[in-house]
Amino acid sequence: MLLEARGIVVGYGHTRVLKGISIELAEGQALAVLGANGAGKSTLMATLAGLLRPWEGRIVLDGQDITDVPAEERPALGVALAPEGRGIFATLSIEENLLMGATSLKRRFGAADAKQRTAETLDRVYTMFPVLGARRKDRGCNLSGGQQQMLAIGRALLAQPKVLLMDEPCLGLAPKVGNEVYAALQELRRDGQSLIVVEESSRRALQFADRACVIKVGEKVLEEAAESMRQDDRLLEAYFGIDAAAAES
Amino acid sequence: MSTFIQHVVDALSVGSTYALLALGLTLVFSVMNLINFAYGMMLVWSAYAAYVMLDQGVPFVLTVPLCVLFATLVSMGIGRIAFRPFIGAPPITLLITSFGVLLVVQYLAILCFGEQPRILRLPSLFGEVANIGSIRVPVLELITVGTAAAVVGIFYLVLNRTAFGAQLRAASELPDVTRLMGVKPDRVLMIAFAISGAIAGVVGLLWFAKVGAITPRSDLDPTIKAFIALVLGGLGSARGAILGGLALGAIEVTLSSTLPGDALGYQPAIVFAAVIAILVLRPRGLSGTTLEPAR
Numbered sequence: 035m036l037l038e039a040r041g042i043v044v045g046y047g048h049t050r051v052l053k054g055i056s057i058e059l060a061e062g063q064a065l066a067v068l069g070a071n072g073a074g075k076s077t078l079m080a081t082l083a084g085l086l087r088p089w090e091g092r093i094v095l096d097g098q099d100i101t102d103v104p105a106e107e108r109p110a111l112g113v114a115l116a117p118e119g120r121g122i123f124a125t126l127s128i129e130e131n132l133l134m135g136a137t138s139l140k141r142r143f144g145a146a147d148a149k150q151r152t153a154e155t156l157d158r159v160y161t162m163f164p165v166l167g168a169r170r171k172d173r174g175c176n177l178s179g180g181q182q183q184m185l186a187i188g189r190a191l192l193a194q195p196k197v198l199l200m201d202e203p204c205l206g207l208a209p210k211v212g213n214e215v216y217a218a219l220q221e222l223r224r225d226g227q228s229l230i231v232v233e234e235s236s237r238r239a240l241q242f243a244d245r246a247c248v249i250k251v252g253e254k255v256l257e258e259a260a261e262s263m264r265q266d267d268r269l270l271e272a273y274f275g276i277d278a279a280a281a282e283s
Numbered sequence: 284m285s286t287f288i289q290h291v292v293d294a295l296s297v298g299s300t301y302a303l304l305a306l307g308l309t310l311v312f313s314v315m316n317l318i319n320f321a322y323g324m325m326l327v328w329s330a331y332a333a334y335v336m337l338d339q340g341v342p343f344v345l346t347v348p349l350c351v352l353f354a355t356l357v358s359m360g361i362g363r364i365a366f367r368p369f370i371g372a373p374p375i376t377l378l379i380t381s382f383g384v385l386l387v388v389q390y391l392a393i394l395c396f397g398e399q400p401r402i403l404r405l406p407s408l409f410g411e412v413a414n415i416g417s418i419r420v421p422v423l424e425l426i427t428v429g430t431a432a433a434v435v436g437i438f439y440l441v442l443n444r445t446a447f448g449a450q451l452r453a454a455s456e457l458p459d460v461t462r463l464m465g466v467k468p469d470r471v472l473m474i475a476f477a478i479s480g481a482i483a484g485v486v487g488l489l490w491f492a493k494v495g496a497i498t499p500r501s502d503l504d505p506t507i508k509a510f511i512a513l514v515l516g517g518l519g520s521a522r523g524a525i526l527g528g529l530a531l532g533a534i535e536v537t538l539s540s541t542l543p544g545d546a547l548g549y550q551p552a553i554v555f556a557a558v559i560a561i562l563v564l565r566p567r568g569l570s571g572t573t574l575e576p577a578r
Contacts (some may be wrong), residue, residue, distance in 0.1 A: 083463055109465035121460035123453045130449045137450070138465030193465065 036061045036096060036228050037082070037113075037197050043090035044081050051077045053252040054091070057230075059197065064219075064229040066243035066260060068236050074252040075232040076118050079201045082230070083115035084108040096196065109138035112196030116186040118205060118232075124175035128166055131174045131185055132159060135192030142194075151194060159188035162218060180211035187218060198222070200231045204238070216242055240264045285417045290540050296424035298532020299431030300489055304509035305516060305524035306438060307482035313455035313519045314475045317366060317377045321385040322509060323502030325480060327392060329354040329487030330497045334401050343406050351484035358480020359473055361388070366476075367469050385502075392499035400496035409492055427489050434485055435525060438478070442521065447474050455519065515558050517568025526569045531558070 037059040045051040051074045059065050069075045080086045082093065084105035093101045095111055103111065114135070123131050136155070139148035160167030163184040169177070174185060183203055190198055200219065204212035216238050223229065223242075233239040240246055240260045247257035256263070308322050332353045336346040365384045369376055411422045442448035454461040454471040462468060490505055491497050508531065516527020534557050538550050565571060 085459055085462070105459070105462040106465055106467045109463070115463050117460060117463065121457055121463070123456050123460070125452050125456055126449055133446070134449060134453055134461070134464040134466070137446075141465070189464075 035059070035094075036063075037230075038094045039078075039082060039091065040094075041091035042078070042081055042088050042093070044077060044086050044088045050089075051252050052081065055249065055252070055254050056091075057247060057254070057257075059228055059230060061196075061228055062223075062226045063245065064223055064231065064243040066236075066239035066246040067230060067232045067249060068239060068246060069232075069234070069249035071234060072251075073249045075234075075249055076201055077252075078249070079115060079118075079199050079230075079232055082197075082199055083113060083117075109135075109193040109195070110141045112142075112194075113199065114190040114193040114195035114197075115199040115201065116183075116190040116203065118201040120179075120182045120186040122174040122177070122182045122185055124173065126174055127171050128174055128177070128185060129156075129170040132156060132166070132189050132192050135189035138193055152192065155192050155194060159191055162221065163188055178211075179207050180214060183207065183211075183215050184218065187215070187222075191222075196228060198227055198229045200229060202232055202234065204233070204235065212238065288418050289420070290536055292418075292420050292424055292428070294533040294536040295529070296427045296532070297535055298529035299428050300486060300493075300528070301508050301512045301531045302525045302528025303431050303434055303482055303486040303489075304505055305512035305528045306435070306521060307479040307486065308509050308513055309516075309519060309521060309524040310451075310475050310479045310482075311362075311472075312513075313521075314451060314458075314471055315366065315370065315377065316374055318374075318381060318510075319384075319479075320378075320381045320506065321361065321388055322479070322483065323504075323506030324385055324388045324392070325354055325358055325483035326487035326490055326505050327497060327499065327502050328357055328388065329484045330403060330491035330501075331392065331396060331401070333488055333491075334403055334497060337404050347488065350488055351481050354484030354487060355477050355480040358476045358483060362472055362476030367472060370468055370472065389499055389502070396497075396499065398498060398500075400498050402496055403491050405492055423492055427493075430485060430489060434482060438482070438521070441478065451475060511554075511558055515561060515568055517570035520568070520570045523568050523570030530561075530569060534558070 035058050039058070040056050042052050042055045043050060055074070055078060057065065057067070067075050067078060077086065081088055084103060084107070088101060091101070092099060095113060098111070100108065100111060100113070123134065126134065133152070136148070136152040139151055142148070143151060165181055166185060166188055174182065177185060187200070187203070203215050203219070207215065219229065219231070219242060231239055231243065240263055243260040245257065246260040246263050248255050308319060311317050311319050329350050332350045333346050336349060337343065341349070361384055365380055366377070369380055409423050409426070412419050413422050413425060442451065450461065450466045450471055451474060453464070454466065454468065458468065461471070491501070494501065512527035512531045513524055514527070515530055516525065517523030531554070534554055535550070538553055539547065542550060542553070561569070
């Protein structure tokens with residue numbers, strides 16, 4: 035297993051947000067984490083990325099226990115998060131934003147190798163998102179919401195992650211732009227990128243992912259193959275607390 | 284006309300010193316949300332270092348870089364020992380810590396040099412006056428303006444053309460996202476303290492070259508001027524610090540040259556009133572583009 039989180043309990047202050055969640059991700063797999071607003075999805079992402087330290091439970095990446103590794107050291111181990119709200123640095127140019135993502139490569143691969151890898155990945159990102167290449171000297175804050183999301187994805191890719199974490203990549207985007215973002219994620223999947231995508235809206239995520247799990251008030255209530263979940267009324271029940279049979283009648 | 288140009292040069296000289304002061308302060312504020320009251324003492328220590336070196340016969344051309352290096356190392360040391368453990372702490376904790384640091388470095392100066400003033404013996408060039416056409420300009424003012432322009436230029440290049448600079452700007456904007464990029468917060472803090480210290484080293488020499496004498500309590504005036512410039516320009520913004528410093532210099536020189544002799548004693552109060560009036564009109568300072576401080 036590439037990434038395993040076992041029995042994660044974490045929260046803010048004295049409030050427990052995640053109450054013993056376990057997830058796992060195999061290499062090349064895409065996992066969708068679904069849940070309503072406030073379910074704890076972003077808390078899970080922040081914990082996997084190292085911004086929050088679990089109160090209980092372990093996180094293992096590629097056989098290495100990374101539970102106590104801080105956020106700033108996780109990119110060098112192969113974990114990159116494109117955060118909710120995109121986290122674009124407004125005062126940095128698009129290219130500077132992208133290069134920030136490559137900060138950890140020197141530690142991971144050595145100076146010479148890192149330079150070459152950065153140049154190659156930068157080219158790949160510009161090929162994938164031509165608008166970023168065309169406006170590379172422009173400030174990140176001048177991009178539209180969809181373009182900023184592309185920048186957030188591109189920046190995470192510059193870290194050459196083993197696991198790419200995407201926190202609500204379509205939040206606040208028009209449906210058409212959201213489809214473009216998912217087309218880009220699909221391309222990454224074809225290249226073998228392992229991904230965890232957190233979404234509130236289930237339709238696109240379930241079409242995209244191999245597996246999906248549903249979180250409700252900090253607990254995992256459902257997990258199975260995304261395709262079977264698409265047909266399954268239990269999603270509706272787990273997600274919104276609606277009895278599907280009753281809803282139909 | 285020549286009087287006017289004279290006043291412009293005066294304003295530039297005073298203002299650029301204030302701009303450098305504010306720049307050094309705003310840098311640390313933007314990455315740590317720290318109002319560093321000990322900053323003025325960095326100037327004092329830089330001047331004491333120059334005093335000792337010049338007294339020991341070290342050539343002036345060597346004294347300047349050594350002072351800057353000394354101030355940089357002291358600033359990094361203070362940042363490492365006193366402030367690094369408080370990354371992410373509430374502003375009041377940082378404020379109290381900075382008062383504590385101020386007292387420690389001030390009493391250390393008293394212990395080392397006593398309370399009596401020490402005279403900084405600079406090369407005679409600093410006391411000369413240059414004749415540019417019909418205008419007579421003190422050489423020290425020209426050196427101050429030239430040095431300030433060079434420091435701001437280097438600062439701009441470091442901030443905008445280096446990876447360190449990009450990390451610094453990113454951390455001042457979104458510290459948590461910067462961590463997600465693999466940037467260590469303590470490294471950013473050390474870079475900020477190093478640059479801030481280097482600026483303090485330069486501005487300390489310029490300030491005390493003008494004032495002449497150094498005492499362990501000479502930090503108050505530059506600290507107050509730096510804070511006024513900082514607030515006037517817009518807290519947390521490098522552009523604001525420069526604007527605020529230049530504006531404060533212009534206000535002071537204009538008042539000195541226009542106030543009647545018996546009203547000159549009220550000049551500091553009038554400067555404060557002018558600054559308050561500007562802030563009423565522009566509450567976010569002259570730059571109006573404050574960066575979000577680190578949380």
